[in-house]
Amino acid sequence: MRYQRAEQPLKLDGPEAAQALFAGCFAESDPARECLWIAHVDSELNCIHLTRHDGIEGEADLPIRAIIADALLQQSSGLLLAHNHPSGDPTPSRMDCLSTRRLAAAASALDCQVLDHLIFAGERSISFRSLGYL
Template structure:
């Protein structure tokens, strides 16, 4: 796991801002390995904490407890997730959906909401929110 401090005031309000920001994050990562980025935002959509969790060719760790602990520690009201699919398929896997649903349920306990989960594959990006997924 690697942490990176976002330059403030980074605002992740809306799909376009989040897509542009995370595309930049993933541009510097190894495209053959999955990387999960987690941005915690305040009530004005300013990023208050950012973390990256490195995976391998088949997946990235989804550290639910760490993400919830970070949300509680930083007083996050929202979480935006992003990861890449080295396969080139931007569609969410069943594992992606299951992990995001679990996170959404756990986040409610600390008054936090999963705002979106973006999946990047090559030039394509899929938004859970746009698909109507939790």
């Protein structure tokens, strides 16, 4: 897991801003390995903290306890998630959907909202929010 404190708050007030941030994150990652990025935002949608969780080839874990612990520590109002699919298909898997719902429920109990979960596959990406999954 890698932590990075946002030096200058970046406003993540829409899908384009989130896609731009995470596209830059994935540009630095090994495309053959799944990787999960989480942007923590404050009540004004400023990115206050960024974390990366490396997966193994073809699979990335959604460490719900670690994400919730970070959200409490950072006093996050919202979370934006992104991970990549090395297969080239951005379609969410059943496990992607189940894990995201579980995280959203846990975060909601702490007055923190999962704002979106993006899946990147090559040049393509999809949004759980735009698909109606959040």
